[in-house]
Amino acid sequence: MTKTFTINKGQKPTSEQLKEVEEAKKYPIEFDEDCGELSPAMMKAFKCAVVQRNRKKNA
Numbered sequence: 695m696t697k698t699f700t701i702n703k704g705q706k707p708t709s710e711q712l713k714e715v716e717e718a719k720k721y722p723i724e725f726d727e728d729c730g731e732l733s734p735a736m737m738k739a740f741k742c743a744v745v746q747r748n749r750k751k752n753a
Contacts, residue, residue, distance in 0.1 A: 699715075
């Protein structure tokens with residue numbers, strides 16, 4: 695199950711949200727046919743796209 699938290703700039707997560715994140719870190723990532731593990735080349739491309747997106751957001 696996926697949970698999404700939206701935290702706006704300047705807002706701090708609640709202690710309950712932080713506990714849920716810490717609990718989730720204990721479980722392994724489970725890949726399936728809808729979301730397979732990325733190859734090293736795909737991971738590199740994904741990281742580059744994220745960096746470019748963040749540059750545009752902060753500009």
